[in-house]
Amino acid sequence: MQRSTRWLLFAYAVVVTVTALGMNVARNRTLAAFDNTAAKAEWDEWREETKRQAENPSGPVKRREAKAQEPPMLILMRDHFPAAVGTTLLAVSFFYWFFAITIRGSLRTPPPDDSTAAPRGIASTTPGGRP
Numbered sequence: 001m002q003r004s005t006r007w008l009l010f011a012y013a014v015v016v017t018v019t020a021l022g023m024n025v026a027r028n029r030t031l032a033a034f035d036n037t038a039a040k041a042e043w044d045e046w047r048e049e050t051k052r053q054a055e056n057p058s059g060p061v062k063r064r065e066a067k068a069q070e071p072p073m074l075i076l077m078r079d080h081f082p083a084a085v086g087t088t089l090l091a092v093s094f095f096y097w098f099f100a101i102t103i104r105g106s107l108r109t110p111p112p113d114d115s116t117a118a119p120r121g122i123a124s125t126t127p128g129g130r131p
Helices: 003-034 037-055 072-079 081-108
Strands: none
Touching: 003 037, 003 072, 003 081, 072 081
């Protein structure tokens, strides 16, 4: 295995680990912010406000009533956390390998020779029109 390949795999492991840890920190902060009685009271007030706005046809925008009993971010991070982590890791992996392969390929491509700059059979001319 080439040295650069080992570095790419190591960097990938670091990126995946940091992403997973970041998602875990986001989950803990979300649960701390939304899984308490004050946040539930705020959500209930918001639901009542959306219900009032949905019943008012003269408002500037037609609003739908919020149906969820809890904030959607709390539901996502508490009930669907494995799916959120899996989807995030899939997207991060795709972008990492896309950029890694693109950058590696561009660094390994040799620069063009001066002899191949102009197509064969066409003489290059100077500004005065002389070959």
